[in-house]
Amino acid sequence: xxxxxxxxxxxxxxxxxxxxxxxxxxxxxxxxxxxxxxxxxxxxxxxxxxxxxxxxxxxxxxxxxxxxxxxxxxxxxxxxxxxxxxxx
Numbered sequence: 001x002x003x004x005x006x007x008x009x010x011x012x013x014x015x016x017x018x019x020x021x022x023x024x025x026x027x028x029x030x031x032x033x034x035x036x037x038x039x040x041x042x043x044x045x046x047x048x049x050x051x052x053x054x055x056x057x058x059x060x061x062x063x064x065x066x067x068x069x070x071x072x073x074x075x076x077x078x079x080x081x082x083x084x085x086x087x088x
Contacts, residue, residue, distance in 0.1 A: 001026060003070040014064070021053075021060035022074065028053035029081065036088065044088075051085040054078040 004019035032050035036043040058078035064071035 003068065003074075007068075018057075018060040018064060018071065021057040025050075025053040025057035025078065032085075047085045047088055051082050054081045054085075058082075 001019060001022045004015045004022055007015045008019060028046075029050040032043070032046040034040075035046040040046070055078070058075045061071040061075040061078070065075050066072075
């Protein structure tokens with residue numbers, strides 16, 4: 001998210017969708033971590049939301065992955081997170 005915000009601050013408006021997707025992904029996955037860790041009855045729904053947010057984040061990062069190593073790393077991390085959620 002910091003990478004996106006830095007580029008936005010430099011006037012690179014192509015990062016708007018990426019910044020929003022990263023923000024959503026971070027919030028969804030943080031909630032899922034807490035709920036899954038607590039064994040909440042809402043854990044499965046939170047995990048599904050995390051997975052969906054990761055897929056959206058990856059889609060937003062991919063257009064920038066060839067230009068920014070941070071975007072590629074984020075997209076790759078989203079793939080890992082989706083796989084982990086699927087394994088729950």
